[in-house]
Amino acid sequence: MTEPASGPAEAGDEPEERVPGLGRERTALAWTRTAISFAALGGAVLKANVVTGLIILAIAPVIWHLGRVSRGRADETSLPAVGATRLFLITAAIVAVSLLCLVIAVFGHAAPGVLR
Amino acid sequence: MSWSRRLAALLPGAAAKDTGGTEPDARFTFANERTFLAWSRTALALVVAGLAIVQLLPPFPGVPAGRHLLGLPLIALGAVLAVAAYVEWMRNQRALRRGEPLPQSVMPWILAATVTAVALVAAVVLLVSALR
Numbered sequence: 001m002t003e004p005a006s007g008p009a010e011a012g013d014e015p016e017e018r019v020p021g022l023g024r025e026r027t028a029l030a031w032t033r034t035a036i037s038f039a040a041l042g043g044a045v046l047k048a049n050v051v052t053g054l055i056i057l058a059i060a061p062v063i064w065h066l067g068r069v070s071r072g073r074a075d076e077t078s079l080p081a082v083g084a085t086r087l088f089l090i091t092a093a094i095v096a097v098s099l100l101c102l103v104i105a106v107f108g109h110a111a112p113g114v115l116r
Numbered sequence: 117m118s119w120s121r122r123l124a125a126l127l128p129g130a131a132a133k134d135t136g137g138t139e140p141d142a143r144f145t146f147a148n149e150r151t152f153l154a155w156s157r158t159a160l161a162l163v164v165a166g167l168a169i170v171q172l173l174p175p176f177p178g179v180p181a182g183r184h185l186l187g188l189p190l191i192a193l194g195a196v197l198a199v200a201a202y203v204e205w206m207r208n209q210r211a212l213r214r215g216e217p218l219p220q221s222v223m224p225w226i227l228a229a230t231v232t233a234v235a236l237v238a239a240v241v242l243l244v245s246a247l248r
Contacts, residue, residue, distance in 0.1 A: 023146040030153040037160040044164050048171045083145070084128035084206070087152055091202040094159050098195035101163050105170040105187055 031067020034090070035060045038097075045101065048108050052100050059093050066090070126203065137213035148208045155201035155223060159194040166190030178248030182241040186234055193230045197223065 039060035046053030066086045124130060169187035176182035200223050207219045 023143045027146040027150050027153075030150045034153045034157055034160075037157045041160050041164050044167060048167065083149055083209075087149070087202055087205055088126075088128045090153075090156055091198050094156060094163075094198035095195045098159075098163050098191055098198070101167045101191050101194075102188065105167055105184065105191060108171065 028067055032064060035064035035067065038063055038093075041097065045104065049104050052104060055100075056097055059097070063090065063093070126206070136210075137215060140209075140212035144212050145209070148205060148212065151208075152201050152205040155197060155204070158227070159197040159201065161194075162190045162197065163194035166192075166194065176241055176245035179241050179245050182245065185241060186238055189230060189234055193227070197227065200226065 039057060042053050042055075042057030042060060044053075045056055066089065166187040166189070169190070170183050173183050179185075204219075204221055204223060210216075211218050
């Protein structure tokens, strides 16, 4: 039986946290999953509105590329400043996509019964 | 603080100017970024769910606005969560830089409350349409 951890947790307590490179890799994978989520949303919207769906699909590779910035050019000390711009862009993209989807949901042509 | 100043404080330039404190451990920075990305994916999933409800579900008999009643709040919640995730990321990053305790997050509460409300509305809509 393992002893319970004593004191507050710190970075490096967990085995997978001991190597900073793994954290970077997990973050890169999280960016990839986010890009895939955009692609999935674009695919779903394609059914309702082709142009909007293609716009959202086009965002997916941009998100993936933004994730590469954190692995490539930026050194670790400049990550927070670099991150603010990238994360702001993602937030703006999601808000814009949500507004587009709201417009489609209210005014778009529905295909009711597909999920019957 | 006025709303315009609050909005200006959310811009990336304001985050770059906030150099108080020291640079946190890179692992904390990465973890904070991953948390933001996880909330972003949750926001996108809500948008997809809302759009699917409005566009793909068959109409509820006797409740013509039923699909919009369920789908539109989910899409709006997606937009709200995306902005809230960014604000949370900035607050967490600032706290990490200054060695302060992480601020308490209201996002799980917002998500749970809205999903619960939508679920209750869905139950009512289903009940009404079943009785018609």
